[in-house]
Each structure stands twice: as C-alpha cells, then as structure tokens.
Amino acid sequence: MSGKLYVVGTPIGNLEDMSVRAVKTLQEVDFIAAEDTRVTLKLLNHFEIKKPMVSYHEHNAREKGGEIITRLLSGQTCAIVTDAGMPCISDPGEDLVRLCAENGIDTVVIPGPSAAISALALSGLSTSKFVFEGFLNPQKNARLERLEELKREKRTIIFYEAPHKLCDTLSAMYQVLGDRKITLARELTKIYEEVIRTTLSQAVALFEEKAPKGEFVLVVEGMVEEEQSLTFEQALELIQALVDKGEPLSKAAKDVARQTGFKKGELYSRFLAE
C-alpha cells in the first residue's frame, strides 16, 4: 500500500501560529521534505520534534521528487514544509503534489497561515473577489508587460515582493496602473508588523525617503470603473496634476496615455496647445 503526502502549513513569523495538527503530523510522519533543512530544524527544535529530513527545493525538485515518490509508493508517509507559510504557494510543493496525483498517492492538507490571505484580510480593500499574482518578473520589460495585462483587472490583486525590489515594483505599478489604493502588509505576525494603507503615488514617495526593510505583501485595488471611461479633458487634467507635482511633461503624458488608452502624442500636443 502506498503512503501519504501531508502538505503542512507553517508560521510566517510567529511560532505560536503553528497548529496542533501540524505539530502532530510532523511528529508522526516517517520523514519531512523541507525547502531549507536548516530553517525547518529550528522549527522542529522549538517543538522538540526529531525527524529525518530531505531537502526539497526548486533546484532539486526533479531529482528529489522521484526519490520521495519512490518512498511514498513503498508505504512511507512524508510531510512537505517550506521556510514559512503554505507550501505550493509561491513555494515548492506544486510538482510533488502533481506527482502524487499521477501516482495515485493520497495527499492531505494541514492548513496554516499564508502571507497572501493574511495581508488581504487586513488590507481594507475588497476581499469578495481577488486574484493572487505572486512575484512579478524582476526583468523590467516583462514586469511592465505583465502589469499592462493586469491593468483592467477589477478584482483586488495580491503580489509578493522582496524588499530590495520594492521601490522599482511600486514605480512600475504607479506608471502602469495609475494612482490606485494599495495596502502594504509588512512583517506580518512579527515584532515589526505594519499595515500601510495608502496610494501608489504615496507609496513610491514613502520608500524614496526610507529604504524598505522586511517582508512585504502588496495588495492593490482592482480597476475602478471610472478609469475605463475617462474623457480626454479629464486625461489632460491628470497630466496637469502630475506636472504640478514636478513630473516632466513627456513622462506625465506617457503615464496618462498608458492609464487611459489615449495616444501620448495627442495628449502631449493638446496639453501644450491649451
């Protein structure tokens, strides 16, 4: 008989968020597949769990996945955990679950915290419909292209981002999505937990002044209906507002053209003519 794979959520900062069932599962399985065994060892030590571990991360998933499946098929049980939060959510696990499904191996979830859902809950933005985007491509053009695709998304959008890329990402979001509401959820469940409910332009300004530190989830308001139907006159007013803030006319015309769909050249020349 084949064993079972347990997909176990672990805390995103505060160890007290580890569920009783998660502890029990880690105690009872034959072995643990961990994204980083050093990180998971700290968790195991905290809960006084002694268990054999194998490392399973994005760079060895193909080779280790096969080995784990062989052990599961021989009847062993395995728990997969990542450094923090739910496995399979912008984290290793998806391939292993798929391999289990292909091989007829049972999978069981032990749900735990996820930064995305925790941030959404605190965002103060609409939670009834949302999409999870995870990490944007770090490459500038690919990131802008993806944001263009998301521009007309009406549902709340959840992003993950590393602190050293945050400023570039916020600027790209402002450039493509316009001045929407954004909630930045920082260091959730940790000592310096902070929720910043602001707009994209203010967020850009904020982190120009002080460098971002810690882990962030960005929860961005979906497209609001009026954006779709801005008149040409309103687009010119938007340009005026940006120019008043100190933005060069050419950049302001480009940003507003992206936001509204009007042609940059037409906006530019009409603005100068008025």
Ligand code: SAM
């Ligand atoms: N699987 C994890 C989950 O379910 O939350 C996410 C892993 S992903 C590799 C790591 C990203 O999650 C970070 O870059 C950050 O965007 C977000 N994150 C993780 N912990 C966080 C925390 N305590 N506060 C804010 N964001 C966090």
